[in-house]
Amino acid sequence: MSYDGAMDTDRVPPHPDMRTITLQRVLEALVDPVRRSIVTQLCAAATDVKCGGFDLPVSKSTATHHFRILREAGLIRQYYVGTARMNALRREEFEEVFPGLLDAVVAADRAPVHGGASR
Amino acid sequence: MSYDGAMDTDRVPPHPDMRTITLQRVLEALVDPVRRSIVTQLCAAATDVKCGGFDLPVSKSTATHHFRILREAGLIRQYYVGTARMNALRREEFEEVFPGLLDAVVAADRAPVHGGASR
């Protein structure tokens, strides 16, 4: 819970208070496949991941854009470690505000096809 | 579960097979506030509602557009009764494909503000 010597940055991007986030923003964030992929990968990683650590089909500047949307929607938290920007899911906080939503979306994303498979 | 004598129309709009619906389409449908309002009202009504029976802030032609998006996403079923087009949530079918998703979104829509109210 404590970043020892490396915590010497004031470059902390603005994060929304969880009491101010809206379903509208959340859905706008999750409707994009790239952003949903970020959330899914983050969910599967079970640990914080730096921006460059994701497998994304877009340029760096576009990726930055997507990370900001996710952050402003209240879905992820970002902090610097050296030149790297780390990303973490705000799972528990989010769960309190919109119970079941994140799990449902992530689970749904995992199962694009269901029930009667090829058959 | 059975439409008795009134079922005399062949003008049945195309509905997607539940095995072909995608999370992408579903989220694209639910991201619009008007469409989410339709789903919410339909959920609260607990009964089929005709298109004109909704309280919507858009014109009739725009409403038609939204109903189609919802139908093509697999969220609602539509059928004619006279000149009226009835709308029904495909709750159970949808629940099987994307468990918890609809409930989470509807519940989230009901609670736009939480905890610390107006101040």
Added chain:
DNA sequence: CCGAAAGTACGATGACTGTCAACCTTTGAT
């Protein structure tokens, strides 16, 4: 048969947004 009611279809339009390249900033190491 005629008219009203309920929707649908069709463009047209304005706004938003995902995308990129180019350039700049910060950090850590040489």
Added chain:
DNA sequence: ATCAAAGGTTGACAGTCATCGTACTTTCGG
């Protein structure tokens, strides 16, 4: 101090989408 690495910022551009008005179709009632 200098350089490379990691991102962020800033326009610009293209595609998509919600919206509307108008015209059309279908159904039901006189």
